[in-house]
Amino acid sequence: MAMPITSRMTAGLSSRPREMTQVSPLITEMSWGSISVQNVTEDGKISTDHESTYRDAKLWPGGSRAWDWRETGTGHRPGIQPTDVDELISHKPDTIILSRGVLYVLQVPQSTQDYIRQSLPGVELIVENSKSAHQTYNAKAKQGKKVAALIHTTC
Template sequence: MTTTDPTADPTTADDAGEASGTAGGTEPSDAVASPRVRRLEWGLMEVEGLAPGKDFVLYPGGGHAWNWAVHGTRHSPGIQPGDARELLERGAEVVVLSLGMEERLGIAPSTLELLRQAGVEVHVKETRAATALYNTLAAAGRPVGGLFHSTC
């Protein structure tokens, strides 16, 4: 599992790749972009192309509000495999999992095992850092998906 700590603010990180082009070469013309987070504050996220909300599932080509009840996600044991599986099914090759603004959201060990077996690059971070990294990866044209919790 990769864990890097970007210093970019999520409100500005989404512009990082636009001025300098994409990282690592030219983005393929058939690539489907991951939507960027335009604003993040306690209990509110604004994502391009989506209605504002609290928690989000984002992936190449779109996203939606994250309903924890669908797969039984709770703060403990945390993010469930079904939530992460959706990111893989939607084409994510890089996955960013947020722990919440106060890092109170856990990640079930079975979720990390699923992602390890899938061979994807995984980043686990506090929500502000997770959002900044996600935006940077999306701006670089990477097929990134993420699960974001905007409160505790």
């Protein structure tokens, strides 16, 4: 399992982790080349005092990790591969969000979209740029929805 770039205490909060019940961890911050996500405790609760930071991220109900394109040979073209989304599918989300990057450079082939729909009939599939993907993901997570995403933080 890939380790986050950083895992830190959120500034200004107590040293004792506060936990809340929520299905999917929130994105706390995103900028060019960096995304920070709430950590999930061993028992599946969101820790609001700790977060992990990645270059690109895989998010799902109950967790997150670095999205390392080298694992599946992903590149901007041909884009997101079915093997990139297998981990998301395994968590059976109601919604999957795929970001195309900040500048829409990352491709999402129709074959990958078809694979998701065949693997999870009825899943809501959203493909949008990273800023919109971040906003849509957080809105659904805050509503308690089971949402998963691949977030690319650059081009």
